Amino acid sequence: MNLKELFQGNRRTAPVSNKERKEEKINANANKEVHSSELEQSAEAKAVEVDSAKENAEMAKLMADLDELRQSMLRSQADFANYRKRIEKERFEDSKRATARVIEGLIPVIDGFEHALAAHREAEYENYRKGFELIYKQLLDNITKLGAERIDPVGKPFDPHLHEAMDRTETTEERDGTILQVFQPGYVFHGRVLRPAMVRVAVHPSPASKQAVN
DSSP states (O other), X not given: OOHHHHHHXXXXXXXXXXXXXXXXXXXXXXXXXXXXXXXXHHHHHHHHHHHHHHHHHHHHHHHHHHHHHHHHHHHHHHHHHHHHHHHHHHHHHHHHHHHHXXXXXXXXXXXXXXXXXXXXXXXXXXXXXXXXXXXXXXXXXXXXXXXXXXXXXXXXXXXXXXXXXXXXXXXXXXXXXXXXXXXXXXXXXXXXXXXXXXXXXEEOOOHXXXXXXX
């Protein structure tokens, strides 16, 4: 064995110094701290992920609750709008029925004025007639403002929905079904017939009637 080999052998078996032990211990502790720090960072990252997922779930639930609340509010608004329309319609219908009753109560009064004016045309009643005519005109104007329409269909075709035939007259001078005379005018209120007009209707003679005349 030469000196070089002897020196290398001695170097391998030489005892570790205190300084080297301290350095190894420091390095080992450093490695442990690094590993521990990595574990802590990994745990923190996982905790952050869990918290983030939990927050996302809570946010999604809040958004769903908010959307449900919004839909509920929209339904409530629609229900209230429909309720208000229904109430307004019912009030309007109630108002129409009440107005119709008032007009129906005034129609006989108007008839009375018409009969009185038609029956007293003498000069001695002229002053009374002027007062009666003024009141009569005011009554007609008032029921017209309330929505009533007077049916006075002389010269118009007979309509069974608006007219009631009290008499028929055979004639060829007018078209068949033409109203020749109104015995009593009728009244309509918003499409509802309060009273049909009482009328005389023209009818063309039947062949049997013509033969009897000839």
